[in-house]
Amino acid sequence: MTIYVRFFASLREQTGIDSKTVDADGLHSIRDLWSAVTDEPLDETTLVAVNKTYAGPDHAITDGDEVAFFPPITGG
Amino acid sequence: MSPVQIELRDTPFDSFQELFEYRTTFSKNGDHGACSTFVGTMREYNGGDRVFAMQLEHYPGMTEKQLEEIVGEARKTHEILDGLLLHRIGNVRPGEDIVLIAIWATHRKDAFAACREIMEALKSKAPFWKKETLAKGDRWVENNTPGE
Numbered sequence: 775m776t777i778y779v780r781f782f783a784s785l786r787e788q789t790g791i792d793s794k795t796v797d798a799d800g801l802h803s804i805r806d807l808w809s810a811v812t813d814e815p816l817d818e819t820t821l822v823a824v825n826k827t828y829a830g831p832d833h834a835i836t837d838g839d840e841v842a843f844f845p846p847i848t849g850g
Numbered sequence: 851m852s853p854v855q856i857e858l859r860d861t862p863f864d865s866f867q868e869l870f871e872y873r874t875t876f877s878k879n880g881d882h883g884a885c886s887t888f889v890g891t892m893r894e895y896n897g898g899d900r901v902f903a904m905q906l907e908h909y910p911g912m913t914e915k916q917l918e919e920i921v922g923e924a925r926k927t928h929e930i931l932d933g934l935l936l937h938r939i940g941n942v943r944p945g946e947d948i949v950l951i952a953i954w955a956t957h958r959k960d961a962f963a964a965c966r967e968i969m970e971a972l973k974s975k976a977p978f979w980k981k982e983t984l985a986k987g988d989r990w991v992e993n994n995t996p997g998e
Contacts, residue, residue, distance in 0.1 A: 782909055782979065784979070842912070847975070847977050848978065848979055848992070850949050850978070
């Protein structure tokens with residue numbers, strides 16, 4: 775199973791990752807995926823989107839998903 | 851089809867010129883009894899620091915999707931006859947407009963409420979991030995100020 779992972783704004787700088795394709799065999803949730811790509815702790819303020827829709831950290835990932843991690847938003 | 855035109859712009863816009871031009875695009879058949887607008891502009895100071903410029907990052911595809919959903923939610927409870935929602939992306943300078951929301955309705959109740967609800971939802975749901983350029987370096991804006 776492969777997952778396309780993206781980081782935005784301060785999280786991109788913090789993790790040093792813009793995007794990457796992750797071999798996610800054996801991973802089940804967003805939380806698992808986070809731990810597989812970074813040693814940073816998953817902050818409770820971090821927002822997650824799966825295929826451009828908001829999701830929680832326990833959301834199950836499936837093959838081909840695009841998963842994005844980003845900090846609280848500050849538009850407007 | 852949504853009566854609200856939504857656009858992300860990577861160049862400066864004058865909100866009042868945009869409103870003037872947009873208003874010529876729909877027919878004035880006598881139903882448009884109220885228009886409520888909100889314009890957000892970049893300030894030169896934030897948190898006591900002078901801000902020279904700002905980078906507005908977004909999540910292509912998701913930001914547009916969220917804005918469509920936010921407008922869709924507002925339409926469930928408010929009558930919206932026409933509307934315009936513009937938001938800047940990219941490099942912004944003090945004094946330039948960041949966001950414009952204009953909502954036309956038959957009555958002011960729907961116009962006021964929908965304009966405000968869309969703006970507040972945009973602030974909490976639409977993925978945009980601001981990075982300020984200060985004299986001492988760059989700084990991510992961590993949180994939006996509360997609207998109420």
